[in-house]
Amino acid sequence: MSEERPASPGQTITADQIKRWGPTWSRRVGTMLAKGVWNTRVVGAERVPRTGRLLVAANHTGIIDGPLLHGVIPRESHMIIKEEMFSGVIGFLMRGAGQIPVDRRNGRAALQTALTLLQEDRLVGVFPEGTRGGGDVKQTKAGIAWLAVRSGAPVLPVAILGTRPAGKKPGYIPGFRGRLLVEFGEPFVAVDPGAGVGRAAVTEAMGRIQQELGAHVHGASERHDIPLPRSTEI
DSSP states (O other): OOOOOOOOTTSOOOGGGSOTTHHHHHHHHHHHIIIIISEEEEEOGGGSOSSSOEEEEEOOOSTTHHHHHHHHSSSOOEEEEEGGGSSHHHHHHHHHTTOEEEOTTOOHHHHHHHHHHHHTTOEEEEOTTSSSSOSSOSOOOSHHHHHHHHHOOOEEEEEEESSSOTTOOTTOOOOTTOEEEEEEOOOBOSSOGGGOSSHHHHHHHHHHHHHHHHHHHHHHHHHHTOOOOOGGGO
């Protein structure tokens, strides 16, 4: 057997390079951050299926959204994260944590890797907006729709609120014991299985995911009175 070499920025990631055991320890670190460093309220965790393939779709406003979500999901997860994070010490930890680097110019390798993990009945987390923004899900990338269509996995919407309050810049990090909120919605099927796996099915799934996630995020924002950053603050 050839020696496994870790992927680095600019290299193609493959499924055999993902540490399946990584989320076992890294989730504990995320939980410590969510509950120890910050004061995170989690709503709807009982809606997360404990087994089986699952796509988690979350809005994205703050730099800590990834580790926060990883720590509060009540099962092990593999997050798709921009490859720029996979360098130096942080990159070493990311690879050991079993996370998936994505080249945002061409994410095919990351999507194929995520699809393999889903086919192993694992959980894959995605930020469909593609980058930190207003968190209002005004647009979504096609990647998660492609994964939903190809894997048949249900999609579970998640609202992450408070990680970047209105008026703060995208690099903002909440202070010690900052109050944050993560609310899980109800899983849904993004597209009828009879629609096939072609472009039309992906387009349909993308629209459904944007609609469901956007509605969930705005609903959670109103329910908990936590405003989203304004688009002018992106």
